[in-house]
Amino acid sequence: MMVVGGTLHEWDVLGDERWSRRVDELGRVVSDAGGRWLTTRAYEPGEPPVDLPTWTRVVGGCEVLVDPCGDGRRRFAEAMAALDPSDEVNEATVAAVLYAPAEAEPDLVLILGPPTQLPPSLVWELAYAELVFVEVAWDALEPAHLAAAIDDFAGRRRRFGGLDE
Numbered sequence: 764m765m766v767v768g769g770t771l772h773e774w775d776v777l778g779d780e781r782w783s784r785r786v787d788e789l790g791r792v793v794s795d796a797g798g799r800w801l802t803t804r805a806y807e808p809g810e811p812p813v814d815l816p817t818w819t820r821v822v823g824g825c826e827v828l829v830d831p832c833g834d835g836r837r838r839f840a841e842a843m844a845a846l847d848p849s850d851e852v853n854e855a856t857v858a859a860v861l862y863a864p865a866e867a868e869p870d871l872v873l874i875l876g877p878p879t880q881l882p883p884s885l886v887w888e889l890a891y892a893e894l895v896f897v898e899v900a901w902d903a904l905e906p907a908h909l910a911a912a913i914d915d916f917a918g919r920r921r922r923f924g925g926l927d928e
Contacts, residue, residue, distance in 0.1 A: 800828065877898055
């Protein structure tokens with residue numbers, strides 16, 4: 764699962780205490796739903812106002828990854844540079860580096876913003892993920908928004924790019 768929302772400035776002003784509480788609350792929602800990974804990513808590219816590191820925390824049975832990189836092209840270029848030169852370059856090896864430390868691509872991406880605009884941080888993830896849009900500000904994100912997105916996702920019939928028969 765992934766949540767994409769907020770600018771790097773909004774992430775910075777959230778503060779350590781609210782970040783900690785947000786990670787715990789969202790991680791619990793995903794853990795309770797049986798999810799093992801939750802990645803949060805900034806909505807738009809830009810240089811962080813301060814050094815915002817990537818970090819993880821385990822909440823219940825879910826590992827929450829906080830990734831401030833909102834530039835999907837930059838993430839893709841960095842992943843390509845991180846590939847072992849002796850490995851074959853294919854979808855699996857690229858995905859393994861892009862999603863690390865998560866073990867797989869997200870099935871569900873909750874996007875905080877209008878459904879008419881895709882975040883530039885989602886270059887690779889758009890291929891197979893189900894998207895749920897919620898028009899709330901980053902600082903107004905509540906666990907109930909993520910729980911509603913999971914419920915919406917659970918009711919979908921996934922076709923993975925296929926056509927209805």
